[in-house]
Amino acid sequence: MSPESISGHLLLLLALFFLVISPSFSQSDPRQILLKFKTEVAGSTTQVFISWNENNPVCNFTGVVCDSKNSITEINLSNQGLDGTLDFDSICSIESLQKISLGSNLLHGNISSRLSECANLQLLDLGVNLFSGKFPDISSLTQLQFLNLNLSGFSGPFPWKSLEKLTNLTYLSVGDNLFDRTPFPSEIFNLVKLQTLYLTNSSIEGTIPEEIGNLVSLKSLELSYNYLVGAIPEGITKLTNLQELELYDNELSGGFPVGFRNLVMLSELDVSNNSLEGDLSELRNLTRMESLQLFENNFSGEIPAEFGEFKFLKQFSIYDNMFIGELPAKIGSWADFQYIDVSENFLTGSIPPDMCKNGKIIEVLMLQNKFTGGLPETYADCSSLQRLRVSNNSLSGRVPDRIWGLPNVRMIDLSMNQFEGPVAPNIGEAKSLAQLFIAYNRFSGELPEEISKASSLVEMELTHNQFTGEIPARIGDLKKLNSLYLDGNFFSDTIPESLGSCVSLNDLNLAGNSLSGEIPASLGSLHGLNSLNLSNNKLSGVIPASFSSPRLSLIDLSNNMLIGRVPESLLAEAYNGSFAGNPGLCADGSKGLRQCAPTPRRSGGLGIAKYCFIAGALVLVLSLTCFVLVKSKQKDSESKTNRGFPWDIKQFHVININESEILRSLRRENLIGKGGSGNVYKVELGCGKQLAVKHMWKSDVDLGDRKNHPILPKPESRWPEYDAEIATLSSIRHVNVVKLYCSITSEDSNLLVYEYMPKGSLWDRLHTCPKIEMNWKVRYEIALGAAKGLEYLHHGCDKPVIHRDVKSSNILLDEEMKPKIADFGLAKIVEINKIMDSTHVIAGTHGYIAPEYGYTLNVTEKSDIYSFGVVVMELVTGKKPMQPEFGENKDIVRWVQGEMRSNANLIALVDPNISEEFKGHALNALIIAIRCTMRIPALRPSMKMVVQMLEQIEPYSPIDIMIENDINGVKP
Structure with a gap:
């Protein structure tokens, strides 16, 4: 061996020696491993690593436990x-490591197969993260007792085979991931120590094998939201330790197997939304039951009398079945009973x-049955009650007075029964009441004036009762009222002028009463009004000029005593028949109305004198008006720097703007959009800058006139949409949120001046005819940009929006x-350190509204996330949120879910206009959209997580872009 060779070997040995003895270079040094781990996963908001430093013993690191x-x-x-990727190569070199808990973070990327080298691992929790790709084989982790991968982002085939040897497992949760479809994994049946098995939403298909009975230690079994068919196996009756069984949202059939009564420890059972049938006799001995969910099946027979003795029962929901007979009289009377829903059955008694014996019940839902008798007096003191729905039964008698004024009740639905008597005055104490439905009964007497104090009312349906007297004069105090149906009663006298102050009113139906007098002109100032029916009354006078703007989709003034000329704008084809039965009405060129007589031209001394007098009076009035205007303008010029217009301007971004230039541009030819609160115009300034101006109308009633008005409420903001827009956008600075330059206000109008968006809305680009094709790069960037805008609103503002x-x-x-979020008229600013606000107005648009929002009226950021998921589905599929092809009562979310369940070719869901090589990328975005639209809000990711997921699926390299642009004919 040459001296040079010996020297080289010595140097190599020396280097290896120092590497071994030096802790700073040793890969097995726990301190260096942990500090390296810190650099990889420490997000910008992570505070837990403050104690992780060179001077602190590793056993004092926060989150680190030593023996x-x-x-x-x-x-x-x-x-x-x-926030980062995991390096199990180094972590698993800590041989003493037994537990890794990293759940509920923003970790992403793939998991290395080196995870299998954590040989002594007993607990692994990676749930609720943003990982991608396959989960590796872990068959070597034979000491593992706890494995949680729930909602962690993994996809592809799951290594079920690797679980076969993990016989020490007591907890296994791999649900809510997008694994490939598979039959029920038989490897699980070897895990006889399992106490918890969570496989909900794991793409499992076929039948539940009888071998499930091998898992005799199970306390919790959740197999919901899969593709399971067939009967509940008899093997499940061997699981006598079972406390929770969840099988909802499958396609199971048959009845409860014989022996199901052996599951005496069962406290939570949910088999809802299947095709199960038969009676409930096998459940009669399950006395520990706390929550029983059987809804949306084909069960029949009577409710077992033993249910009335279930002393722990808190939740009972069996709606949409075929049950008959009576409910046990004592049901829900033992524990802190929370809700009952037995709707859509054939129950009697x-x-x-x-x-409500223990004062905890929140919801009583018993609609569409055959119940008789009255509302028990015992519910009059049920202050916890929020929803009372007993419509479409055969109930009768008088409603206990105190029920009307329950402090927390949000909905009272007594429609389609035989109730009688009055609505009690204490309804004014129902400050939470949003929906009052008592149509098609025999209620009578006058509607109490106190109903105007129920300030949260959004919907009132009193149709077809026997109410008499006047409509309460102060009904205009109900600022949130969206729909008012008083038709088919015996109301008399005039229509209250204050109705014109119900600024949220969308539908008004007063037909079929005995109302008289003139139609209040104030109704014409309700710019959100969509439907107006005043037919079959005794109304007189002319149709107010304020109705000349054709905003209504329906107007019916037929069968009254109206006179004069029908405004030309109301003679559209859509209003045919709307004015029949009014002999005094006329119109020019209308088929259904008589021709108006021409204006007579009279002569003679008396006529001349008359017109001279009128002309003189007009000259006098005009002179006085000019004098007042001159004085007013002189005074105004002192305080408004001689702008010449009584407008007040507030700037939020620096812009050289002249309001008079904007006002001159608010012309019909510049109109680019219409809404319930006003019009949107395109304005081009003299300097060439383009703007979008939203002109929001105010009420005709001046604020100053309200101070001592006997009917109208005291001055307050009459335009909550305008206030919300100002409050939200004035302080926001983000590239993906539309820029509000300034507001310009006067006594009767509000102008909001925005940056102009020349490409219009995403809806127009996706759905208008003819469609404008967009390649996947454009669609992806729109999704990502909109997500970043919402992320800023939820997480980047001083107060979440x-x-x-x-x-x-x-x-x-x-x-x-480039996308920008717009239209903040419904936005809510959430106060920090306070519980999320709620509203009694169901805000939003059909097809985009989260299911829990329409049901509970809760306002949370999860509602926005659901709506965003719908938008991503539009981008991927090219379809609208609501289309006839989806079927009855289905929207795009349920359609996509159904197609993914039944269609093996998922690429078929992608818009055909997206090129083939990018359909796989689009499908990745659809998977994110599905996570955003999960039925349970808590399972939806935050917008911060959504942005991370979208960034991870970015499909574009420069070559990708060149190829797709070439295919789509897009120039560089």
């Missing part, structure tokens, strides 16, 4: 905002009287197709 020998046994950093009306028509596109 008595100072060996690291656990890393517990769940829900700490970790009386309403059980003691379900909930948009509440996210939809493709509210995503505007600039010259370069």
